Amino acid sequence: MNKKLTRRHFLGGSLALAGATVISGCEVPTKFRPVTEQNVQAALAYYPPARTGLRGDHDGSQSRAHSIALGGKNYTLPTETREHYDLVVVGAGISGLVAAYYYQKAKPQAKILIVDNHEDFGGHAVRNEFTVNGRTLITYGGSENIDSPKHGFSLVASQFLRDIGIDYTKFERYFDTKLYTEKWHLQRGIYFNQATFGQTAFVKGKLEVGSQDAAAIIAQFPLSNSEKQLLTQIYSHKAPNYLKNKSRRQRSEYVENTSYYDFLKDTVHLSEGSLKFLQNISSDYWGHDIRAISVQEAFENGYPAVQNLDLSKEDEDKEPYIYHFPDGNASVARLLVRKLIPSVAAGNTMEDVVTAKFDYAKLDLPENNVRIRLNTTALLLENQADGSIATVCAGKDSDDLYRIQAAQCIYAGHATLAARIVHGMPEKQKSAMLSNVKIPMVYAKVALKNARAFQKLGAYHIYAPDQTYCEMMLDYSVNIGDYRAPQTPDEPIVLHMIGIATALEGKTAREKYKNGRRALASKNLDVLKAEVMTQLRPIFALVNENIDDVMADITLNRWAHGYSYEQVGLFDSDESVAENTSTMRRRVGNIFMANSDVAWMPYLQNAVDEGHRAAMEAVKLS
Template sequence: MSDKSPADTPRITRRNVIQGVILPIMANAMPSAAHAAPPAPVSPNNGTAASCPPLRTGLRGQYPGSFEVAHAARDGLFAGQVTATDTGEHYDLVVVGAGISGLSAALFYQRAMGPDARILLLDNHDDFGGHAKRNALQYKGQTYLGYGGTMSIETPFPYSYTATSLLMDLGIRPDTYSSYLKTSRLKGLEPAVFYDRENFGKDQLVPGYHEKNWDRFFHDSPLDNETRADLLRLHTQTINYLPDLTPDARQALLRTISYETFLRRYANMSDGAIRFFAGKAFRNNMRVDTCPAYDAMKADAPGFNGMEVTHDSPHESAIFHFPDGNATVARLLVGRLVPSFFGTPQTAASVVMAQGNYSRLDLPGPVRIRLNSMVVRVEHTGDPTRPNDNKPVRVVYQKPDGTSDTRHAVMADNVIMACFNNIIPFIVPSLPEAQKDALKYPSKVPMQYSSVLLRNGQALRRCGTQSIYAPCSYHTRLLVDEPVDIGGYTTNPSPDHPTMVHLLRNANAPGHPRKEQNRLGRQEMLAMTFPEIEAKTRDQLQRMFGPLGFNHEQDIVGLTVNRWPHGYAYTYDTLGDPYMPAALRPHIIGRQPYGRIAIANADSTAAAFTNTAIDAAERAVQECLVSRGYT
């Protein structure tokens, strides 16, 4: 372990951290598709579910066994003095949480302190990556990839210098995505809507849900005349529903009312028309009754074409989607931190098919990743209010499987809390009360991503669809994965081959405030068993595709449900949150460093994006360096 003091260590600055990422860029940048090196000959069937967590199916995400210890900490089981067996380990840095923010923090810290810095990452799950989860479903000797959470590299604003630099260092070049995307496979496929009999009178899948086809689409939909007329008017006519207001005044009003209020009060939509929008998930999963109308307008919701509204133009980042989503980012980070995980260096292309060796993650070495380890206490052994106090931080974790009565303690010169904000006050009870209140403020957004492997894609081809919106069904979205060919992996090559689709569910409770909807949705998700979710999934797919010859008993050949009761980071909105100066917002107060402890996660940025999680990691590392006397 490294035990250098500021006096005998070279001066470390922010530039050291960033340049440590930038310098290798040219050597590691992803080659274009035409010049990419051939992938390593790795069989997609190496490993078993016992040795390779992505192969595990059933209920994943926050699965039974991964969260109970955290709930016990929340409920006060670890209040007071927490006894634990001292492992004798002393690290330069312990990171609590091995998601993308935690993994990035470990890499930034290593770049700043040198390759000999001893770093331990602790995570309560059996896999790393946090919400960036890799699903690998097997059928007839082949493995098919899906994403169990974070889908793509994309944001409604440009990536920072820090995040861009890290991606490039890992070999990821979003500007090359078009060379891997095979859009010809989607030719002739359109978005569709599934109407369920409970809410629309009959089960019916209607393709052609797009702006060039509104008349035919709504004509073919099972809607009453009033609802059909309302929706046609909203989608096709250019009407200024706020004629007496200036563009500035329109923006001000739209920020203070929900999209549902706009539709009812100003666009005069009927109950049937409102029902059509019941399953829409706007920014950060806000629903029709909780999404500010202004945010709905920015998300291209219908009803605003006839009015001029003052607003800033979006500046979106480039997009890159891997077959396993941003799990590839996490895997590349792990490959840098623990080189023996893959055995050989991986590029952003070759890593897609590479098989990692999970038994190598926690072997002696500079960086160790210890899974199935829920941290229950983080506490200073010295005085966190004294500058340059050199006493370490004690970190206690508990194993949920097989050793539930055994807790272990390690020591660290720095700790970065890269778990989600709500649990931190219970793990670090000595935090100032105002900071604990700020950390408890957000209500994380519940999300459920199901990866479903179909025996073939014939039913989808017969109805001519690549995505389905289901306003009132259990799953409100079905997506055929984007046809990406990368690193020797081919996504959904043809309708005759096994086809990966993704079902999205956003549990909520209409009629309640947004944060309460998230809480109630979380309760519902945790109460459901996998057999119950599987039954609902099979029933919905059968009702969608049964008339097209689909038989769920034969045609569903793999299912992984990724349940995230604590899903997306909470973002502020103009309806659910009071106005607060930027410096007084809870995520700013909550992320303040506390002695040798810093906080890095998407919650600390109030934005549910991979790049902000990376930015938070870099900030937390800087705070750690300052706490040790480096500038």
């Protein structure tokens, strides 16, 4: 997040102005950092997307929040107020940026400060860049696509895309859906590791229920003949109706309240090896393995063994997975920031924002009506007697706590932190906020000098059951504006690896997320990198390639608190969802709640809707 000072602190000349504001956009409170030419140059060079190593919830970004949530520390208001604003927004993710955008549209002269504890804006929509052999590779480190804009967006969210210049239909040209399959002649594959399956094996083919190739693909699995025979049966159109002896009511109750894992184990009688193979087919989409998936959810997602249970599901308008910038939804955040602070980057289109050079030194200038302050954590939000909001902030590496006063506040950070720092929040609302336990995950981005190993494997996408990274794939091929994705296997390319850190142990999805988060928190950069290399080495060795020679760089986007909690059928009723979310959205005095957390939905459209709602509530009461 950024930190900002009042204008009176900047009346000491141009060098002082440049040094103070630039450094404030980085990592240290300006008032206590000497303004030297060296510091000014370091701040001017501050550009988080190009940083590799550990990103996302990087070391230090959560220490302040954890001192409250885990350490039980209480912060009090400093007596002196350092800065005054019309609006303070806590959280520079998409919802926070959207809230600031709509508030500014309604009140163009309003002074707005947005603070965030991370090194970059965008929240979970973070941008990663690599330079390999002189070529820049742009990729995403979190939130990746505009999901179902034709049928899944509200009128507000649809208009929002138009307002910031996004025409999603253009991705029909920009997203190359044929590069890997028709031009490189690659397909999907499955990698079986020796530790789980007794031998290393790689099987090409896309295994789907009802596919004519299912039997041939399964025949190559490192399982016994009887195991392969049963797997083949449950993937076929002729899979049995395992619930045929149950009444309609019994069947309905069973599929809603029985985990898919228990169904496969106890009713279908799959072996341990077969269960391990299927264990992670839900992990990337749901954020947890099949132990937390209901039989009904398995049916709705087209998983095997449930296709003939005489179940029904709602018809849905499926849309192609192509609405994707090279850096995912980071470009949405960049478009917003450029709207809020026009001097931060040149250009005005969805095409030119992809390669526009953003000047982070411009984020926190006192002459801006909107300022974004990174590496700054809000530690306390409190309604004052005069109706204003007092906020206590601190920089990542500083012991300095300072007070900001604002007429209003929009909270767009983690819901669970709001329960701890928003003074005066009712206990029922605190409990609702604490219900949003986020999914722990790591998006590992491996910059490769070339993709020849995948060309030899004959695959661009690999499912890896019972491994740290359950899926890996060559990055989406998106050509937009001046940016061109790799076109041949000889060019540098990014490998995207999905590590869902949710634990297998836990009675509920929330317990699984918490247990996984604890394990993830114990891993430093070296451990995380070693896990990637350990998984990739045997895969590359299958085709006589050495990952250590091919890898150019790596970024590990660690998200201890990743995607928002979403309703899990086995544990959450529709009534509990409605009750929790409506409670979470309630304002606390002049503090208004945004973020997709309060919708229990981790999608772009929800972040937009909640940011817009909170802004309009604030404007109405301003």
